Amino acid sequence: MGTLARVGLAAVWLISGGIKMSDPGQTYLAVQAYDVLPHSLVGVVATAMPLLEIALGLFVLSGLATRVMAGVSAVVLLLFIAAVAQSWARGLTIDCGCFGGGGQVAPGETAYPQEIARDLGFLALAGWLLVRPRTLFAADAWLGLGWARRRREPVAAGE
């Protein structure tokens, strides 16, 4: 289960980051549409966000520093949810641009509840890994990192 959560969360980050990365113009417009950041920061965030997502995806996929990366993932997801929620509350009509796309849309085309629900699902994956970072085929285990793994080791070895 933990392994599935890890692979799932990694896929989310790699896919969303990859799509954003492949269309920097669209990503810029998507970040701008939230109308939160001053102009000077829009470009920086639009460039950095896909990279952060891909880096998180690689860490989570390889199972390196799983608990830390799950924690960072949760924080980033909470920021995303906050960003979508503020757009909703202010009555902006935008697409979240979570997986590419983004920017202004017609009022009938917003999907805030679905977008937030989806992010909460991803947050649940991150939460699972935060609580139980020990998973199969993880670099942490190979390296003997992570308290959870080491604490349980004698039990596992005793079988």
Place this chain on the structure above:
Amino acid sequence: MGGAERTARKRRQQQQSAGARAVSQARQGGGGDTKRIVAVVAAVVVVAAVVIGGVLWTNASKNATEGQTIPAVNASAADDYPERRDGVVVVSGKDSAPTTIDVYADFLCPVCAQFQQAYGAQIEEKIASGELRVRTHMVPMLVDRSDPPGYSLDAANAALLAADEGKFTPFHDSLFAHQPEEGKRGYSKDQLIQLGRDLGITSQAFADGVRNGKYDDELTAEMQRVANDPSLQQDFGEGQKGFGTPTVVANGSIVSFSDSNWLNKLLNNAKS
């Protein structure tokens, strides 16, 4: 941890499979440090590669228009009809033409470029034949949609200055033929000036006007007016109304170009 316990654990480990034993020994022995160092180095290298590569790639993609020369597109029929600037509107064709349309467009708007590609040649042909007169409003609607912002306004201003030099149509067609993407770098003022030169505009007034933003204030005011003009509001569905580009107006009402034969129909209506 006592020695007895350690011995007991060692014995238990011997019962494990060879693979598991190797992992477990490596974890406890000196090999673990080496592996950790390798892992940390690998992680740092990969992250650095992703970040550096990503930033380089993103910037290259966003600044693709930098250092380019906007290819000059000479409209085939452009020189065959009169063209004059009227405030921030460019009027193309004879005043005696039976049909007049107003076209509202933005140089950064992708649908406007598609409109130009689909109907531009046909429109120019009908202007040249004297059947059509076009009032082109290049409005700066998407000023914020380029990074850095402002291309939409700079281009609209430069096009009006090109109109003053009698080169509006080729200037307009050239910018649409190689339109910068939204959310990326547009063309700089220098690039717009160079396009003017390539189209035969040599006057200093043109270059100065582009640099100083000669018509910027008028264009901004026009954008404001157009956005609030009830006759230009379109229904986008879902109860949403507003101004959008491209918009074509004939006889006081908005023309739908979902029918690709819209122009011929308009011209035929004028004849009958």
